[in-house]
Amino acid sequence: MANNLNTNPITLTTTQTSYKGAVSSSQGTLFTLRIKSVYWRNPITIGDVFLLIDPASGREILRGRCETANQSQLFPLNMLVSDFACDQLDSGSLEIYLA
Secondary structure (H helix, E strand, O other): OOOEOOOOOEEEOOOEOOHHHHHHHHHOOOOOEEEEEEEEEOOOOOOOEEEEEOOOOOOEEEEEEOOOOOOOEEEEEEEEEOOOEEEEEOOOEEEEEEO
C-alpha cells in the first residue's frame, strides 16, 4: 500500500520527506497546516517507533512508541505546523487528521 497524501486523513505507509513538497503540484502551496490528531494503525512489534518532524528545521513534532504489539494508538495533537515529514515508521501505517 502506498502513501495517500490527497485525502483527509493523510495515510502514510512509508517514510516521506515533505508533505508540502509532495502535494504542491496538485494542491498548490499551503502556508500552514493544523494537525488535529495522528492514528497509528497496527504497529507490529513492541518498541517500534514512528517520528514526525519539521523538514525545514528538523524539529520533532511527534514521536510514538509501540507499547503493545498490534494495538493501534491515537495521539491527539491540535498543532499548527508549516510542514511535516515522516522520518521513521517501523511498522503499521499513520493516519494524519488535518483540521
